Amino acid sequence: MTRFGYLVPEFPGQTHSFFWRELKALTELGHQPEPVSTRRPQQLGAIPPWARDRLPEIHYLVPPRPSEILGTVATALPGLRHLDALAAASGLLPRATTPTAQPRDLLRTAGLLWAGTALARHARTRGWQHIHVHSCAHAAQAALFAHMLSGIAYSLTLHGPLSDYGPNQQQKWLNAKFSVVITKRLLAETLPVLDGFIPADISVAPMGVELTNFTRATPYVPWDGDGPARLFCCARLNPSKGHKELLTAVRLISDSGMDVALTIAGEDDDGGNGYRATLENHIKELDLTRQVTLLGAVPEERIKEELEGTHIFALASHQEPLGVAIMEAMAMEVPVVATSAGGVPDLITTGHSGTLVDPGNPSSLAAAILHHLHHPWDSKAMGQRARATLEESYDVSQSARIVAARI
Numbered sequence: 001m002t003r004f005g006y007l008v009p010e011f012p013g014q015t016h017s018f019f020w021r022e023l024k025a026l027t028e029l030g031h032q033p034e035p036v037s038t039r040r041p042q043q044l045g046a047i048p049p050w051a052r053d054r055l056p057e058i059h060y061l062v063p064p065r066p067s068e069i070l071g072t073v074a075t076a077l078p079g080l081r082h083l084d085a086l087a088a089a090s091g092l093l094p095r096a097t098t099p100t101a102q103p104r105d106l107l108r109t110a111g112l113l114w115a116g117t118a119l120a121r122h123a124r125t126r127g128w129q130h131i132h133v134h135s136c137a138h139a140a141q142a143a144l145f146a147h148m149l150s151g152i153a154y155s156l157t158l159h160g161p162l163s164d165y166g167p168n169q170q171q172k173w174l175n176a177k178f179s180v181v182i183t184k185r186l187l188a189e190t191l192p193v194l195d196g197f198i199p200a201d202i203s204v205a206p207m208g209v210e211l212t213n214f215t216r217a218t219p220y221v222p223w224d225g226d227g228p229a230r231l232f233c234c235a236r237l238n239p240s241k242g243h244k245e246l247l248t249a250v251r252l253i254s255d256s257g258m259d260v261a262l263t264i265a266g267e268d269d270d271g272g273n274g275y276r277a278t279l280e281n282h283i284k285e286l287d288l289t290r291q292v293t294l295l296g297a298v299p300e301e302r303i304k305e306e307l308e309g310t311h312i313f314a315l316a317s318h319q320e321p322l323g324v325a326i327m328e329a330m331a332m333e334v335p336v337v338a339t340s341a342g343g344v345p346d347l348i349t350t351g352h353s354g355t356l357v358d359p360g361n362p363s364s365l366a367a368a369i370l371h372h373l374h375h376p377w378d379s380k381a382m383g384q385r386a387r388a389t390l391e392e393s394y395d396v397s398q399s400a401r402i403v404a405a406r407i
Contacts, residue, residue: 003032004407005123005131009139011037011058012051014236014267014297018324018396019134020051021210025400031407034126038062038115038139061118061142062111091168112138116145123152130154130177130407136165140172153177155406157399159207160321160342162190170197178406180205180399182322183343201406206346207322208396213300214331216308220383222335222376223311228261228291229253229373232310232334234303234325235317237268237275237294242316242339244282248362249316251286253370260291262314263306267297307332312372312379317341318359327394330354330386335379337368347394353386 006026008019019035026033036059119142123131131154133143143154157180162169173179173194178201181187187204223229231250235241243264253260268274276294283292295302307313313329315338320326322343329336330347336354338344348354355372357364372379 120146120150205399249366252366333383
C-alpha cells in the first residue's frame with residue numbers, strides 16, 4: 001500500500017465529485033491517497049452537500065495552523081541556501097523584479113513558496129513519497145516548490161487548455177515525474193507548446209464516472225406527449241456554462257406549442273449570491289418562471305433522481321474540457337444534447353451517443369432537443385449506446401489505474 005498526497009485546489013467545490021470518486025477508486029486499488037488542498041473554498045455556501053461531512057479528511061495548506069508555523073519555517077531554512085534555484089523554479093521572480101513589475105507578483109510568489117514549504121512539511125509528517133496534483137496552476141507551483149525544497153516527487157493532471165493555468169508551465173512540467181492529460185485533443189494542443197519540457201511519461205486518461213453507482217433503477221422511458229417534456233441540466237451557475245442560451249432554447253420550444261419543463265442543478269460561485277440572480281432575472285424576462293426550476297447545489301442522489309425521471313439532458317457550455325455531468329447522464333442512458341465545446345466531441349458522436357450543436361446557438365439547441373423528443377425510440381437507443389461508450393472508455397477506475405501504476 002502506497003500512501004501519497006492528492007492535491008486539489010480549493011477542494012471540495014461543486015465540480016469536484018470526480019475527485020472523490022477517483023480517491024475511492026485509488027483506495028480500492030490498494031493505495032492510500034490522502035487529500036490535501038491549497039485552501040478551503042472561499043464561499044462556504046459553494047461547498048456541495050455531498051462533501052460537507054468529509055471536510056475533516058482534507059488538510060489545508062493555508063492559512064497556516066499556529067502549531068505548524070515553526071515546523072514550516074524550519075522546513076524552509078535549508079532551501080534558503082539555494083535561493084538561485086528557487087528563483088529559477090518560480091518563473092515569477094525575474095518578472096517581479098523588473099521596473100514594471102507589480103508588487104502582487106512578488107507577494108503571490110511568496111505565498112506560493114509558503115504553501116510549497118507547508119506541503120513539503122506535511123508530506124514528510126505523513127510519510128509521503130509522492131504528490132499527485134489535479135491542476136497545472138498555483139497548486140502545481142506549490143508542488144514544484146515542495147519538490148525543490150525536499151525532493152518529493154509530484155505529478156500533474158491537465159484538465160483544460162494550458163493557457164488557463166498561468167505562468168511557468170515549462171518548469172512545472174519539466175520537474176514532474178509524470179503527467180496525465182484528460183483528452184487526446186488536449187494533449188495534441190499541449191505538446192507543441194511544451195516541446196522539450198514534457199515528462200517522458202505522459203498519458204491520456206479521461207475523467208470518468210462510477211458506473212456501478214450511476215445505473216438506472218428503472219428503464220428509460222422517452223417522452224410520449226403526455227405531460228411536459230422534462231429537460232435536466234447539471235452545471236454550476238456561471239456564464240461559461242451557457243445557461244442563458246439553454247433558457248432561450250426552452251423559450252423557443254415552448255413557443256412551438258410544446259409543454260416543456262427545465263430543471264437546473266448547480267449553484268453559482270458565491271453560494272447563491274452571484275450569477276444566480278442574473279439567471280433568475282433572465283428567467284423572468286423570458287416568462288419562464290413556470291417552466292424552469294433552479295435546484296441549487298444538491299447531493300449526488302438527487303442528481304440521480306433527476307436523471308432517472310428526465311427525458312433529455314442538455315448542456316450549452318461555451319467551453320467544456322470533457323464534462324463529468326454529461327457522463328453521468330450518459331451512464332443513466334439519458335439522451336444528451338450538448339455543445340461541441342472543448343473536449344466534448346471526444347465523448348459524444350452525433351447520431352450515435354448523443355447530439356452536438358455549436359456553442360452560442362439557441363436555435364440549433366432547441367431544434368436538437370425537439371428532434372430527440374419527436375424520435376423517442378431512436379433517442380432511447382442512443383442513450384443505450386452512450387452507456388456502452390462509457391463502459392468501454394470512461395469508467396473512473398481507468399484514470400485511477402494510470403495514476404496508481406506510476407506513483
